Amino acid sequence: MSEPATPFPGGAVNRRRANRGTLGGAADRKVERPAPLRQAVYEALIELIVNRTLQPGQHLVEIELAEYLGVSRQPVREALQRLQTEGWVDLRPAQGAFVHTPTEEEADQLLSVRSVLETHSAKLAAEHATPEEVEMLRDLQGLGVAALKARDVDRLVSANADLHSFITTLSRNDVLAELIGLVDRRVRWYYTPIAGPRGEDAWAEHEQLIDAIAAGDAAEASRIMTVHTERTRLAYHEQRQARASS
Amino acid sequence: MSEPATPFPGGAVNRRRANRGTLGGAADRKVERPAPLRQAVYEALIELIVNRTLQPGQHLVEIELAEYLGVSRQPVREALQRLQTEGWVDLRPAQGAFVHTPTEEEADQLLSVRSVLETHSAKLAAEHATPEEVEMLRDLQGLGVAALKARDVDRLVSANADLHSFITTLSRNDVLAELIGLVDRRVRWYYTPIAGPRGEDAWAEHEQLIDAIAAGDAAEASRIMTVHTERTRLAYHEQRQARASS
DNA sequence: ATACAGACTTTCGTATGCAAAAGACACTGA
DNA sequence: TCAGTGTCTTTTGCATACGAAAGTCTGTAT
Numbered sequence: 001m002s003e004p005a006t007p008f009p010g011g012a013v014n015r016r017r018a019n020r021g022t023l024g025g026a027a028d029r030k031v032e033r034p035a036p037l038r039q040a041v042y043e044a045l046i047e048l049i050v051n052r053t054l055q056p057g058q059h060l061v062e063i064e065l066a067e068y069l070g071v072s073r074q075p076v077r078e079a080l081q082r083l084q085t086e087g088w089v090d091l092r093p094a095q096g097a098f099v100h101t102p103t104e105e106e107a108d109q110l111l112s113v114r115s116v117l118e119t120h121s122a123k124l125a126a127e128h129a130t131p132e133e134v135e136m137l138r139d140l141q142g143l144g145v146a147a148l149k150a151r152d153v154d155r156l157v158s159a160n161a162d163l164h165s166f167i168t169t170l171s172r173n174d175v176l177a178e179l180i181g182l183v184d185r186r187v188r189w190y191y192t193p194i195a196g197p198r199g200e201d202a203w204a205e206h207e208q209l210i211d212a213i214a215a216g217d218a219a220e221a222s223r224i225m226t227v228h229t230e231r232t233r234l235a236y237h238e239q240r241q242a243r244a245s246s
Numbered sequence: 247m248s249e250p251a252t253p254f255p256g257g258a259v260n261r262r263r264a265n266r267g268t269l270g271g272a273a274d275r276k277v278e279r280p281a282p283l284r285q286a287v288y289e290a291l292i293e294l295i296v297n298r299t300l301q302p303g304q305h306l307v308e309i310e311l312a313e314y315l316g317v318s319r320q321p322v323r324e325a326l327q328r329l330q331t332e333g334w335v336d337l338r339p340a341q342g343a344f345v346h347t348p349t350e351e352e353a354d355q356l357l358s359v360r361s362v363l364e365t366h367s368a369k370l371a372a373e374h375a376t377p378e379e380v381e382m383l384r385d386l387q388g389l390g391v392a393a394l395k396a397r398d399v400d401r402l403v404s405a406n407a408d409l410h411s412f413i414t415t416l417s418r419n420d421v422l423a424e425l426i427g428l429v430d431r432r433v434r435w436y437y438t439p440i441a442g443p444r445g446e447d448a449w450a451e452h453e454q455l456i457d458a459i460a461a462g463d464a465a466e467a468s469r470i471m472t473v474h475t476e477r478t479r480l481a482y483h484e485q486r487q488a489r490a491s492s
Numbered sequence: 493a494t495a496c497a498g499a500c501t502t503t504c505g506t507a508t509g510c511a512a513a514a515g516a517c518a519c520t521g522a
Numbered sequence: 523t524c525a526g527t528g529t530c531t532t533t534t535g536c537a538t539a540c541g542a543a544a545g546t547c548t549g550t551a552t
Contacts (some may be wrong), residue, residue, distance in 0.1 A: 034513095036339050036535065038327075061503070072537045074320075077505090081284075081327040093282055094504060094543055109421040113366075120362045175355040179425065280543095282505065307533070318507045323535090340513055340534060494552085501546070508539075516531075522524090 037071050042079040044069060049088055049099055050189050056101040060089065087186055104240060107190040111236060114183045115229035118164065121180060122209060122225035124171035126218040133170055134214040140166060141206055148199050156199065157192060163206060170213070191236050198235050202228070283317050288325040290315060295334050295345055296435050302347040306335065333432055350486060353436040357482060360429045361475035364410065367426060368455060368471035370417035372464040379416055380460040386412060387452055394445050402445065403438065409452060416459070437482050444481050448474070 045065070048054045060080070062073045069076070080097045083089045089097045129137070144159035164184065168177040205228045212221040291311070294300045306326070308319045315322070326343045329335045335343045375383070390405035410430065414423040451474045458467035 034339070038535085063503080073504095074536055074538090078324060078327050078535095081324050082331050085328050085331045093280070095545090096504060106421065109419045112419060113363075113422050113425065116362055116366045117359075120359075173355045173358060175352065175429075176359050179359065183421075284505085309533080319534095320506055320508090324505095341515095342534060495550105496552100497548100497550085499546105499548085502544085504541105504543075506539100506541085508537105510537080511535090513534075514532085516529100518527105518529085520525105520527080522526100 036075070038075040038078040038082075041065075041069055041071060041075050042082055045079055045083060046088060046185075049083075050185075054099050056099050058099045060097040060099065062096065086182055102186075102190045107187070107236065108233070110183055110187050110190070111229070111233040114180070114187055115226060115233060117176060117180045117183060118167075118229050119222050119225045121168045121171040121173070121176055122213070123218045123222040124173055124176070125167045126213045126216055126221035128172045129170045129213050129216075131214075134210065137163070137166065137170075137210045137213065141203070141210055144203055144206065148203055157188075160202070161188070167209075167213075191239070198231070201231070205231075282321070284321040284324040284328075287311075287315055287317060287321050288328055291325055291329060292334060292431075295329075296431075300345050302345050304345045306343040306345065308342065332428055348432075348436045353433070353482065354479070356429055356433050356436065357475070357479040360426070360433055361472060361479060363422060363426045363429060364413075364475050365468050365471045367414045367417040367419070367422055368459070369464045369468040370419055370422070371413045372459045372462055372467035374418045375416045375459050375462075377460075380456065383409070383412065383416075383456045383459065387449070387456055390449055390452065394449055403434075406448070407434075413455075413459075437485070444477070447477070451477075 045054070054060065062076050062080075066073045066076045080089060080091065084091045084097070088100055090100050091097050140159065140163045144156060144163060147155035147159050161184070165177075165181070168180045171177060205224060209221060209224045209228065212224055291300070300306065308322050308326075312319045312322045326335060326337065330337045330343070334346055336346050337343050386405065386409045390402065390409060393401035393405050407430070411423075411427070414426045417423060451470060455467060455470045455474065458470055
């Protein structure tokens with residue numbers, strides 16, 4: 001009973017004791033501050049939530065997570081704090097943590113916010129991108145189109161994420177980039193549209209978007225990104241409707 | 247040395263032991279779940295940071311905060327986790343927490359993001375607001391104008407916050423409202439413009455904004471909010487320049 | 493059979509303890 | 523005088539311990 005029914009993939013997180021040997025330290029080139037365990041726990045938990053090992057609504061018993069990950073409750077609790085503020089879990093006083101249950105309404109709200117943020121990001125990117133950076137954009141686009149042709153969904157999803165992420169970098173606004181990162185990850189948790197029939201259209205829109213950024217046309221980049229993200233939002237609703245009627 | 251040089255205002259947070267008496271429980275009407283200490287610590291720390299008792303860059307020694315607030319290190323640590331993800335402190339591994347030092351660049355980025363989010367919020371508010379809600383907006387506007395006439399800066403600042411906050415509520419998008427809340431608090435920490443010479447202008451713009459919302463004119467509400475927030479951003483830069491040349 | 497009361501179990505929230513990393517400081521040697 | 527080094531202090535990060543709240547189950551009375 002104290003063992004989780006389904007063992008968590010990824011295994012224990014606490015490898016600290018194992019690689020304590022400091023001999024051959026010359027191999028470590030930088031300062032190499034060991035990231036605290038809570039960081040590893042945080043990342044492990046997000047992975048477990050995103051891949052549905054921990055399901056929405058599930059009660060996360062601290063001691064179970066701790067034992068599975070090979071740590072004590074303390075770093076788990078600290079990770080849960082962060083996960084709450086980022087919307088992955090809900091912490092009910094005296095009851096503990098529950099994996100957040102995404103409602104359709106919330107998904108729509110997130111998609112709406114994402115649309116606005118990404119649009120702003122595209123506008124700023126068009127204002128700031130250098131020719132070298134535009135070249136990098138085109139490289140990323142190439143990867144995506146190749147993945148599309150190869151019908152490689154995993155690569156397609158990651159290429160899409162990389163492209164959008166790089167555009168946020170080009171915005172030269174770290175605050176904006178960070179917010180988009182947070183919102184995007186949650187959106188992708190709720191809904192992964194890029195694998196669907198919107199693939200070709202989406203990548204054609206990317207093409208136009210990059211052209212606008214290359215031309216430094218902020219208004220046009222803006223407009224395209226708005227259309228692009230709002231279409232994604234529509235695709236979400238269509239998928240939802242399809243689910244509902246099946 | 248273990249006592250902070252400047253004692254923290256607000257005093258101890260742990261009054262739990264004091265009001266443990268459960269007799270007369272009938273007075274508690276709802277469930278009244280006692281919020282965890284970490285919540286109180288979290289709020290106390292934000293207050294201490296915003297009012298500059300804890301200054302930017304200052305090293306926050308856990309045991310000192312804990313002793314002053316009358317709790318142990320644990321709830322302090324958990325509060326610090328949350329404060330980090332919200333941008334109030336920086337947590338350096340094995341070194342602890344430092345009050346985040348806001349740079350001018352970051353302030354500008356925050357103001358830029360805030361502008362976009364508030365603009366979207368105004369647009370949605372115009373689409374959703376009911377006549378009753380518009381009346382409430384006008385009431386809030388009245389409070390602000392009264393405070394302006396009375397030259398009551400405190401009331402002016404809070405009226406401004408209330409008005410903007412209420413507009414985010416009208417957007418009917420909780421995710422957006424929460425993000426704006428976070429960004430706004432940090433912006434106000436960096437810079438409190440409403441007390442400055444922009445008072446009259448700002449409240450005149452509010453008037454137009456409310457008219458647009460009342461008319462359900464989303465595009466116009468949008469436009470006004472963009473101008474409004476971008477002017478705030480300009481005011482920040484002017485103030486910065488004034489500081490620099492003095 | 494069902495509703496209620498009370499004990500029991502589980503789990504959280506907080507406090508405390510301990511090892512280890514980071515920084516401070518004085519000492520040594522050139 | 524100053525760079526380098528070893529020791530000592532401070533503070534973090536993690537683990538463990540304990541009291542209390544919430545949920546669960548059982549037994550009893552109606």
